[in-house]
Amino acid sequence: MIKPPITSRTTGIIGTFHLSTESERIAGRQWYSQAHTAALDLSASYPVGVITAAGVIAALSPNNRWYRNLLDADALIDCYHERGAHAASQVKVCTYAAMAQKALTILKLQHPTVEDVATILNGRKITAFYRCILGSQTAVCVDGHAYSIWAGETIRTNKTPKISPRLYEQIARDYIQAAAMIGHCPSPTLHGPNNPFLTPVQLQAITWVAHKRINGR
Numbered sequence: 001m002i003k004p005p006i007t008s009r010t011t012g013i014i015g016t017f018h019l020s021t022e023s024e025r026i027a028g029r030q031w032y033s034q035a036h037t038a039a040l041d042l043s044a045s046y047p048v049g050v051i052t053a054a055g056v057i058a059a060l061s062p063n064n065r066w067y068r069n070l071l072d073a074d075a076l077i078d079c080y081h082e083r084g085a086h087a088a089s090q091v092k093v094c095t096y097a098a099m100a101q102k103a104l105t106i107l108k109l110q111h112p113t114v115e116d117v118a119t120i121l122n123g124r125k126i127t128a129f130y131r132c133i134l135g136s137q138t139a140v141c142v143d144g145h146a147y148s149i150w151a152g153e154t155i156r157t158n159k160t161p162k163i164s165p166r167l168y169e170q171i172a173r174d175y176i177q178a179a180a181m182i183g184h185c186p187s188p189t190l191h192g193p194n195n196p197f198l199t200p201v202q203l204q205a206i207t208w209v210a211h212k213r214i215n216g217r
Helices: 011-019 022-045 050-059 066-083 097-108 114-121 124-134 144-151 165-183 200-214
Strands: none
Touching: 011 144, 011 165, 011 200, 022 050, 022 066, 022 124, 022 200, 050 066, 050 097, 050 114, 050 124, 066 097, 097 114, 114 124, 124 165, 144 165, 144 200, 165 200
């Protein structure tokens, strides 16, 4: 059976952006660059490259608050290099056991490439999150909040329907299109005097921050 086309929806994305505060726009613009700095800090503290550090952070991110995500990544990497893989497997982290195992698998890689780590992570959302931490300006992390924003509805993250590969790609394209549409209306009031245009990554982060505030989360 031929599936009907998925309708493009940029209205919810652009609408949420316009509801964001100045501080939320600043925070959103800086969110992934600060995450990249966190990965660099781990790389500087332990004998791991930034590719590995970002992979561990991403692997430990599902269902985990950001500040705890970073603490877990630090604890796991520290234990792995001080006491070995078995001891590290006993470290308590605030995510699923399968994701902790993926983080350990990433730590065991010798001189990994970005694609090596992405293959282990193996999921559109988490892989996009990983690439964004590494500095991608085009990957779009479509989580439950991003879906809710795109759909123009208030949907609890635990009620987010399963996002098919086809739908994920459409939502990502709509974030890219929305960023371009906002970018064609340059305004220091909207975008900031030093950087008048938004990347899809920045738009996703800004709307994510605003959406959580609007919905009291």
